[in-house]
Amino acid sequence: MNAPVYLDFNATTPVAPEVLEAMLPYLREHFGNPSSAHSLGRRAAEAVAVARERVAALLGARSGEIVFTGCATEASNLALIGAARAMPPGKRHLVVSAVEHPAVMAPAQQLREQGWELTVVPVDAAGRVSVQSVADALRADTALVSVMHANNEVGTLQPIEAIAELTRRRGILLHTDAAQSVGKLALAVDALGVDLLSVAGHKFYAPKGVGALYVRTGTPLQAVLFGAEQERCLRPGTENVAGIVGLGAAAALAQPGLPQLRDGLRQRRDLLHEHLARNIPGLLLNGHPEERLPNTLNVSFPGVSGRALLHAVADSVAASVGSACHSEHDVVSGVLAAMGIGAARAAGAVRLSVGRTTREEDVQRAADCLVAAWRRMVAA
Ligand code: PLP
Numbered sequence: 001m002n003a004p005v006y007l008d009f010n011a012t013t014p015v016a017p018e019v020l021e022a023m024l025p026y027l028r029e030h031f032g033n034p035s036s037a038h039s040l041g042r043r044a045a046e047a048v049a050v051a052r053e054r055v056a057a058l059l060g061a062r063s064g065e066i067v068f069t070g071c072a073t074e075a076s077n078l079a080l081i082g083a084a085r086a087m088p089p090g091k092r093h094l095v096v097s098a099v100e101h102p103a104v105m106a107p108a109q110q111l112r113e114q115g116w117e118l119t120v121v122p123v124d125a126a127g128r129v130s131v132q133s134v135a136d137a138l139r140a141d142t143a144l145v146s147v148m149h150a151n152n153e154v155g156t157l158q159p160i161e162a163i164a165e166l167t168r169r170r171g172i173l174l175h176t177d178a179a180q181s182v183g184k185l186a187l188a189v190d191a192l193g194v195d196l197l198s199v200a201g202h203k204f205y206a207p208k209g210v211g212a213l214y215v216r217t218g219t220p221l222q223a224v225l226f227g228a229e230q231e232r233c234l235r236p237g238t239e240n241v242a243g244i245v246g247l248g249a250a251a252a253l254a255q256p257g258l259p260q261l262r263d264g265l266r267q268r269r270d271l272l273h274e275h276l277a278r279n280i281p282g283l284l285l286n287g288h289p290e291e292r293l294p295n296t297l298n299v300s301f302p303g304v305s306g307r308a309l310l311h312a313v314a315d316s317v318a319a320s321v322g323s324a325c326h327s328e329h330d331v332v333s334g335v336l337a338a339m340g341i342g343a344a345r346a347a348g349a350v351r352l353s354v355g356r357t358t359r360e361e362d363v364q365r366a367a368d369c370l371v372a373a374w375r376r377m378v379a380a
Helices: 017-027 039-059 072-085 102-113 131-137 160-169 241-279 306-312 334-338 343-347 360-379
Strands: 066-069 093-097 117-121 142-146 173-177 196-200 211-215 284-286 296-300 349-353
Touching: 017 241, 039 066, 039 196, 039 241, 066 072, 072 102, 072 142, 072 173, 072 196, 072 211, 093 102, 102 117, 102 173, 117 131, 131 160, 160 173, 241 296, 241 360, 306 349, 306 360, 334 343, 343 349
Parallel strands: 093 117, 093 142, 142 173, 173 196
Antiparallel strands: 066 211, 196 211, 284 296, 296 349
């Protein structure tokens, strides 16, 4: 039997062979602690430095602006809580979008419990915040705005550059969770205008357990973990050297081919969409038709539950109904609800996300299976 077609690259990606090759020596012979003064330690420290340069290059940042973390969740916690702690007492207001991942929403709520005021700006039917609604939310005591770069469930891209114009003018920090866009789209921190940006290794062919936070030089940020002096005291604890090397290798692998990767992902994603739309009357796209991650297709299948549909094709297609974090529970996605999508349409939603290794024949096979299962279910 063939392995299922993997269409869940937004949940996680496999480790690229080049990335694994780069990592292995740091699990075998070059196992030193980067803080050790001897040659093994220096070797590890040099590898971390190279990885830092590679991640910085991918983001258009300086290497001293990269803090390695254990994941994007940790990066966003450091961004929100660390920036909040560094603020003067008069700045106690925070703005986030309604479609943030829990990695941002949960620390924002944590701050609210600690006395911060939180404004959640709405999104439109395509999942985009309006720049005007962010402008309207800003106040004299606003310290930080956090709006994700690309949504994990529907792929919609947010107008970060335009939001940055607002926040910069008023001296407000801007964080973006770019866990889904780094490695899929060419992006540069200066063009985006952000002060803080979160990266997830396992969304672009590095292993799980490594991420990064970009911290623009001069951004006020305090530690949220306390220990030794690694990562400029912002992420104390012995570095995950092999994971960091893997993140650097993934950045180096992604960077030169990003425009071609984007076009290839889009072509396979759109082929999948065409095939499904041709065979399923009433199939509805969730998310922005154009301003969207090139690999993400979130569609509502009419008259069925997306979860039941994926269950029916589980031997042939591996995909999710939404965020991997909630895929076990039968709750309506908060992202789709924020977009004003009703319960029936939301229940039929499936997130299909393609990746580097997805071939045309894979999307054809997956589409055939989904169409056949949908037909069986609506006929029953
Ligand atoms: N932010 C977004 C948009 C995501 O899609 C994810 C992963 O699903 C995360 C944050 C969390 O990433 P990590 O698993 O590295 O903590």
